[in-house]
Amino acid sequence: MQGRDKLCAKLTSAFLRKWWFVLASAVILLLLGIVIAIFLGTWIRLFIDHELVLRPGSMTFEWWARPPVRPFVKVYVYNVTNADEFLNNGSKPILDELGPYVYSEEWEKINITDNENGTLSFHYKRTYTFQPEMSNGMDDDAVVVPNIPMLSATSQSKHAARFLRLAMASIMDILKIKPFVEVSVGQLLWGYEDPLLKLAKDVVPKEQKLPYEEFGLFYGKNGTSPDVVTMFTGATDMTRYGIVDRYNMRDRLPHWTTDQCNSVAGSDGSIFPPHITANDTLRVYDKDLCRLLPLRYLETVESSAGVEGYRFTPPEDVFANDEHNKCFCPAGPPCAPDGLFNVSLCQYDSPIMLSFPHFYLADPSLREAVEGISPPVPEKHRLYIDVQPEMGIAMRARARIQINLAVSQVLDIKQVANFPDIVFPILWFEEIVSQTKHSQAGGSRCREAASTQNTEQRKRLRTEQPEII
Numbered sequence: 160m161q162g163r164d165k166l167c168a169k170l171t172s173a174f175l176r177k178w179w180f181v182l183a184s185a186v187i188l189l190l191l192g193i194v195i196a197i198f199l200g201t202w203i204r205l206f207i208d209h210e211l212v213l214r215p216g217s218m219t220f221e222w223w224a225r226p227p228v229r230p231f232v233k234v235y236v237y238n239v240t241n242a243d244e245f246l247n248n249g250s251k252p253i254l255d256e257l258g259p260y261v262y263s264e265e266w267e268k269i270n271i272t273d274n275e276n277g278t279l280s281f282h283y284k285r286t287y288t289f290q291p292e293m294s295n296g297m298d299d300d301a302v303v304v305p306n307i308p309m310l311s312a313t314s315q316s317k318h319a320a321r322f323l324r325l326a327m328a329s330i331m332d333i334l335k336i337k338p339f340v341e342v343s344v345g346q347l348l349w350g351y352e353d354p355l356l357k358l359a360k361d362v363v364p365k366e367q368k369l370p371y372e373e374f375g376l377f378y379g380k381n382g383t384s385p386d387v388v389t390m391f392t393g394a395t396d397m398t399r400y401g402i403v404d405r406y407n408m409r410d411r412l413p414h415w416t417t418d419q420c421n422s423v424a425g426s427d428g429s430i431f432p433p434h435i436t437a438n439d440t441l442r443v444y445d446k447d448l449c450r451l452l453p454l455r456y457l458e459t460v461e462s463s464a465g466v467e468g469y470r471f472t473p474p475e476d477v478f479a480n481d482e483h484n485k486c487f488c489p490a491g492p493p494c495a496p497d498g499l500f501n502v503s504l505c506q507y508d509s510p511i512m513l514s515f516p517h518f519y520l521a522d523p524s525l526r527e528a529v530e531g532i533s534p535p536v537p538e539k540h541r542l543y544i545d546v547q548p549e550m551g552i553a554m555r556a557r558a559r560i561q562i563n564l565a566v567s568q569v570l571d572i573k574q575v576a577n578f579p580d581i582v583f584p585i586l587w588f589e590e591i592v593s594q595t596k597h598s599q600a601g602g603s604r605c606r607e608a609a610s611t612q613n614t615e616q617r618k619r620l621r622t623e624q625p626e627i628i
């Protein structure tokens with residue numbers, strides 16, 4: 160009897176005390192777990208934001224200033240194979256799509272100045288190198304293309320005085336300028352001496368002078384850009400991380416009719432404000448595009464390393480001739496047809512029109528006005544950027560644009576009297592940014608770090624960050 164009492168006492172005291180302890184610990188752990196689960200998301204967010212800010216000297220900064228990526232630009236040129244028939248017999252132009260001519264790029268940002276107000280100012284430096292083994296053809300291949308400086312001058316003279324047009328015709332006669340030129344692919348891209356631009360440089364008053372006497376569609380792009388870009392670092396406001404504050408000291412473009420359309424507040428396509436959702440509209444600013452390009456969520460994609468990304472692409476009506484693009488048509492109506500974007504105000508008034516390759520998303524009559532362009536397919540001709548949504552970093556991109564010349568018929572100038580009103584495609588290109596082996600490793604590690612968060616991985620994240628894009 161006494162032994163049994165002893166046992167009971169033992170049970171209630173030592174045993175039960177232990178039990179209570181275990182139970183209490185479990186409850187505390189459970190509560191702790193709930194609290195961590197609630198706050199972990201916020202902590203990860205703060206942690207990511209903190210790591211992303213472009214602080215001079217930090218790894219993110221080094222990675223941003225000298226991206227460890229090997230981008231390429233692939234150029235496809237439309238060679239005109241029936242120039243004489245087109246001019247003399249009114250045939251449709253027959254185009255032969257040549258290429259790709261592939262250039263590797265090296266990106267760098269130089270002369271970076273910290274403005275101490277949450278922005279950095281810098282210049283882009285891009286170096287292009289022809290890659291013969293990746294190309295289909297050499298960059299000294301001769302191609303026949305419309306004479307863009309000449310046709311720009313004649314199209315512009317349409318509303319000038321008649322005697323000016325006649326004078327222009329005789330000057331072109333003397334200089335033997337023809338509506339089509341035969342140049343190498345390299346010259347078409349990087350520049351050749353043009354007699355008309357050379358003349359203009361000598362005779363036109365200083366204020367209206369074109370800045371150069373060579374003509375090339377990528378002229379001046381190889382090397383350091385003279386433009387000063389001021390960009391938000393995220394130090395003061397993460398919602399503007401990577402967004403352009405000013406371009407050449409201006410916070411808006413002078414060309415369009417509304418403040419919204421004149422805005423330059425976009426990303427350069429490499430980094431975006433983090434924590435992106437499928438509902439967000441991303442905006443990219445590119446000087447040659449002459450506007451912000453909106454991008455919307457298309458689908459969720461996976462990189463080869465298994466990192467999940469959101470694919471963003473321009474909405475189908477981005478270049479539509481409609482109400483929301485009216486602000487981009489200060490001289491209209493009429494405005495550019497569906498699928499074309501008139502950049503002539505950004506191109507010294509030459510009638511350059513941008514579209515997507517093969518007139519993707521454009522009025523089909525544009526493609527049918529010429530022969531030799533196959534119907535567009537989204538997989539080959541759509542522009543897109545894949546971003547890692549939590550960090551807002553581009554993992555993959557295909558920036559695809561076609562350059563066209565909108566020629567107006569001018570009867571007084573005999574050299575082009577037979578050149579009808581037409582949107583003449585010149586070339587298209589795609590700028591390709593893919594993940595490198597290093598960046599894949601970095602990307603997957605960041606995902607791990609973002610999901611598990613231990614100090615060891617934090618350390619790894621910090622050191623590996625420069626390899627992500």
Ligand SMILES: *[C@@H]1O[C@H](CO)[C@@H](O)[C@H](O)[C@H]1NC(C)=O
Binds near residue numbers: 239302
């Ligand atoms: C481009 O077309 C012209 C004929 O108009 C031809 O002589 C030339 O060989 C073509 N270029 C290439 C690279 O095929």
Ligand SMILES: *[C@@H]1O[C@H](CO)[C@@H](O)[C@H](O)[C@H]1NC(C)=O
Binds near residue numbers: 243244247248
């Ligand atoms: C123009 O068309 C005529 C008849 O339609 C043809 O005889 C002539 O060869 C063509 N000219 C050219 C340059 O193709």
Ligand SMILES: *[C@@H]1O[C@H](CO)[C@@H](O)[C@H](O)[C@H]1NC(C)=O
Binds near residue numbers: 280
């Ligand atoms: C570098 O930036 C500073 C300040 O923006 C400027 O004064 C200087 O001219 C720039 N140097 C070059 C080489 O662009």
Ligand SMILES: *[C@@H]1O[C@H](CO)[C@@H](O)[C@H](O)[C@H]1NC(C)=O
Binds near residue numbers: 274276278389404405
């Ligand atoms: C930050 O400073 C730079 C240089 O002084 C200036 O151009 C820019 O407008 C400023 N940006 C903001 C948001 O204050």
Ligand SMILES: *[C@@H]1O[C@H](CO)[C@@H](O)[C@H](O)[C@H]1NC(C)=O
Binds near residue numbers: 262287288289349381
């Ligand atoms: C770009 O410039 C670099 C050096 O400045 C030069 O080596 C390279 O050939 C140029 N690329 C092209 C396509 O002209």
Ligand SMILES: *[C@@H]1O[C@H](CO)[C@@H](O)[C@H](O)[C@H]1NC(C)=O
Binds near residue numbers: 436437
């Ligand atoms: C996205 O937008 C739709 C409609 O505006 C809304 O119903 C949905 O909740 C939003 N989703 C997120 C994740 O914000």
Ligand SMILES: *[C@@H]1O[C@H](CO)[C@@H](O)[C@H](O)[C@H]1NC(C)=O
Binds near residue numbers: 491504
């Ligand atoms: C393109 O824009 C310029 C400048 O606003 C204008 O003069 C020209 O008529 C436009 N072209 C077309 C085809 O709308």
